[in-house]
Amino acid sequence: MSIDKSIRTTLLFQRLSEATSVRTFIREHRQYFVHKTLPDFLREQCESKNLVRAQAIKGANVDRTYGHQIFNGWKNPSRDKLLQIAFGLHLTVGETQEALLLADKRQLHPKILRDDIILFCLQKRMSIQDADELLLSYSMQPLERNTP
Numbered sequence: 001m002s003i004d005k006s007i008r009t010t011l012l013f014q015r016l017s018e019a020t021s022v023r024t025f026i027r028e029h030r031q032y033f034v035h036k037t038l039p040d041f042l043r044e045q046c047e048s049k050n051l052v053r054a055q056a057i058k059g060a061n062v063d064r065t066y067g068h069q070i071f072n073g074w075k076n077p078s079r080d081k082l083l084q085i086a087f088g089l090h091l092t093v094g095e096t097q098e099a100l101l102l103a104d105k106r107q108l109h110p111k112i113l114r115d116d117i118i119l120f121c122l123q124k125r126m127s128i129q130d131a132d133e134l135l136l137s138y139s140m141q142p143l144e145r146n147t148p
Contacts, residue, residue: 038073038102042070042071042089046089057071059090060084060086060087060088062145079103083096087128092118093108118135118143
């Protein structure tokens with residue numbers, strides 16, 4: 001089950017502020033809530049892109065054991081590790097934003113320079129290595145830092 005985008009977040013905020021009971025609000029809007037887990041999402045992405053976990057983890061340059069722990073839901077990755085996995089899975093910007101949301105991480109924002117560079121690299125389907133080189137050329141922290 002993917003995130004239902006048929007209702008705008010601003011409309012949900014408005015309805016929540018107008019609600020007299022949180023119980024009623026939840027009952028009436030439950031279908032719009034996020035019900036998927038990050039491991040479910042990662043598994044679906046592997047399947048839809050005809051990748052096995054090992055390929056995605058290798059493409060992300062994430063430690064093999066740590067990568068499998070993320071895919072199994074045993075570890076909660078940092079934002080940058082999840083972005084590395086997004087590159088390894090060849091996710092679109094929208095898919096990357098959904099992964100960040102599911103992991104309870106801040107989504108990429110085009111008004112933040114480092115995020116702008118990452119968004120550009122995702123849009124251009126660049127490798128993690130090329131993305132890190134571009135980040136470094138702007139004196140930004142690379143995604144790969146050799147730590148989980």
